[in-house]
Amino acid sequence: MQFQQLQYFVAVAETRHFTRAAETLHVAQPSLSQQIKALERELGAELFSRARGNIALTDAGEALLPLARRILADADTARLEVQELAQLRRGRVRLGATPSLCTGLLPDILRAFRDEYPGVQLMVEEGGSHDLVRELARGALDLALVVLPLPSPSPALTTVELLREDLVVVSAPDAPAPGRAGRSVRIADLQDEPLVMFRHGYDLRELTVAACRAAGFEPDFAVEGGEMDAVLGFVRAGLGVAVVPRMVAMRAGLGLRVTPLTRPGLHRTVALAHRSDVAPPRAARELQRMLTGHLS
Numbered sequence: 001m002q003f004q005q006l007q008y009f010v011a012v013a014e015t016r017h018f019t020r021a022a023e024t025l026h027v028a029q030p031s032l033s034q035q036i037k038a039l040e041r042e043l044g045a046e047l048f049s050r051a052r053g054n055i056a057l058t059d060a061g062e063a064l065l066p067l068a069r070r071i072l073a074d075a076d077t078a079r080l081e082v083q084e085l086a087q088l089r090r091g092r093v094r095l096g097a098t099p100s101l102c103t104g105l106l107p108d109i110l111r112a113f114r115d116e117y118p119g120v121q122l123m124v125e126e127g128g129s130h131d132l133v134r135e136l137a138r139g140a141l142d143l144a145l146v147v148l149p150l151p152s153p154s155p156a157l158t159t160v161e162l163l164r165e166d167l168v169v170v171s172a173p174d175a176p177a178p179g180r181a182g183r184s185v186r187i188a189d190l191q192d193e194p195l196v197m198f199r200h201g202y203d204l205r206e207l208t209v210a211a212c213r214a215a216g217f218e219p220d221f222a223v224e225g226g227e228m229d230a231v232l233g234f235v236r237a238g239l240g241v242a243v244v245p246r247m248v249a250m251r252a253g254l255g256l257r258v259t260p261l262t263r264p265g266l267h268r269t270v271a272l273a274h275r276s277d278v279a280p281p282r283a284a285r286e287l288q289r290m291l292t293g294h295l296s
Contacts, residue, residue, distance in 0.1 A: 104247035193220030
């Protein structure tokens, strides 16, 4: 008894027509008929009644049909399980993330993932949340770390909140401390500070500018247009201050003064997003598990 014979049998049983079954399976009808006859010889019983051109299951066929379906389903399950295990040995994960998350959050998690699944290829794309959502929608990414709320919410995406992170003000240690007391900074105090500002499309840029305008002033940019590493470098050089995630500031190490914002301060919500209509590959689901476990 062969799997192919069982596939042919189930197709004929469901269509009740040899020609239509052959078309469904993309095989020649004579070949399908021969395999059915071979199966009947193997089992020692006819499976179909062919009286007057009408195809009906015999008692033997009725008994075999649920068993054949189960055997084929188990074979598919086994194939998928083995393929998914193989994916964890040599698969690929396409992950998108905002630059600040690449700097502050991802290094430790990706190192842990790489240690556990050394054969899986990691592909990371940096971009703003708007760009990452677009890349997810067109299937160019498996997962994306984005900042909520999304600039253009999409019902085709599923988002799971991972963490809520404080934003802080970073400045050069040899420059005057921002704010009045030096222990914390109000948003209003930034009116008197030159800001080192990210390029357009950065979530942090939009959030900082919106907070300044809500406090009644337009921010003064000492320099703008940089990526995260450039912004931190410009701040170290004393060109101005910048508002960055606490995780980034702590990871940046020496050469920066970190000052918290006065309550209620500024925060951002980080979420993991993927397409709702397509399940991520097994390797991507494992990375998702590690991300949620690390941040829960």
